[in-house]
Amino acid sequence: MNGAAQALRIFDHVSDGLQAEMDLLLAPHAAHGTQSLVWRTSQSLVVPASFAARPGFGEAVDASKERGWPVASRATGGGTTPQGQGILNVCLAFSPTSRPSIHAAYRRICMPLQRAFEELGMRTTCQAVPGSFCDGEFNIVHRGQKLVGTAQRWRPPRSGGGHRILVHALILQSANVREVVQAINAFHQDLGLDVPVHQHTHTTVEAAGRPMSEVSFAELLTRHINDHDALLEHTTTDLTPTPLRSRRVSEAVIGA
Numbered sequence: 001m002n003g004a005a006q007a008l009r010i011f012d013h014v015s016d017g018l019q020a021e022m023d024l025l026l027a028p029h030a031a032h033g034t035q036s037l038v039w040r041t042s043q044s045l046v047v048p049a050s051f052a053a054r055p056g057f058g059e060a061v062d063a064s065k066e067r068g069w070p071v072a073s074r075a076t077g078g079g080t081t082p083q084g085q086g087i088l089n090v091c092l093a094f095s096p097t098s099r100p101s102i103h104a105a106y107r108r109i110c111m112p113l114q115r116a117f118e119e120l121g122m123r124t125t126c127q128a129v130p131g132s133f134c135d136g137e138f139n140i141v142h143r144g145q146k147l148v149g150t151a152q153r154w155r156p157p158r159s160g161g162g163h164r165i166l167v168h169a170l171i172l173q174s175a176n177v178r179e180v181v182q183a184i185n186a187f188h189q190d191l192g193l194d195v196p197v198h199q200h201t202h203t204t205v206e207a208a209g210r211p212m213s214e215v216s217f218a219e220l221l222t223r224h225i226n227d228h229d230a231l232l233e234h235t236t237t238d239l240t241p242t243p244l245r246s247r248r249v250s251e252a253v254i255g256a
Contacts, residue, residue, distance in 0.1 A: 008218035024093035043084035060190035079134035086174035
């Protein structure tokens, strides 16, 4: 694990952060243990590459940039997600010895994050929150509001190895939720996308009464990720293989 690395990496451009995650996913299957990265970048929106096929995409991107929210594309699915001050990204990349279920892979990142929130006195659950951005079953939720969005991506087996999995969490630490929601809704409106996002469906760590610096928060998250990874060295409970749905999982899985 890369526990010796700096707790929080800050990238000037969101594309650099997305590339750093891709580098972890493409690392050799023999990479030891779990590799992790906690990062933040400048204010922007990230959308699935499929959005580029929608009429008026270029104009919507230009308008969003004029509002101070440049748009970048990602290879996975899902919906529009924000980046910027007060929004931290956590990703884990690992090469399981046996193929886990999609849900087990999500638990790999949700469990240590939930333990970190528990240390802060925040009780959380994993569930969908209708009206939140890029809604999903494995949002981490505090008092009914979305605090964290999650996603995962799988690299198919290659010669001499098995799957490699990257799981990602986007955490609203101290972001201005009102501005985030306005930016996403304006972009959706320009794109003719009828997917409204509501401010009241989101919260932040700071709004829950736990203000702390980004670096201190990143250190807390990293400690719990390291502790969880050490625990997994002695048990396989968290990644017990279970049958997947009939849908074939290939390179990309579920956005957040």
